[in-house]
Amino acid sequence: MSITQQYLLDSYRAHALGEPAPPAPGTHDWQVVREWRDERQFRAVLAGRPARRRKRVRLALGRWLPSGRRATG
Structure with a gap:
């Protein structure tokens, strides 16, 4: 199962249970x-x-x- 499929399944379950949706994949990577x-x-x-x-x-x-824009050490 891909990340996108897992996200969609989790979103569907959260909606069915009246819970908030999970964050999208990659939202908190940085x-x-x-x-x-x-x-x-x-x-x-x-x-x-x-x-x-x-x-x-x-x-x-x-x-x-x-x-002209190089970072200096």
């Missing part, structure tokens, strides 16, 4: 990613490691930007 990143940084601090953000993604994306 929130989950942010919370995961925050948790990873928190565990790094507890372990005594520096909690810095990785710049790899920013540098990789900077390669595609025009030279």
Whole structure:
């Protein structure tokens, strides 16, 4: 069963039972990613490691930007 089919089934059941509909798939994806990143940084601090953000993604994306708009390290 796909995610869309499961969502439609859950929506139908919620409507039949008079409950609020579940959130659509992908609605909270960015929130989950942010919370995961925050948790990873928190565990790094507890372990005594520096909690810095990785710049790899920013540098990789900077390669595609025009030279005047590149992110500096």
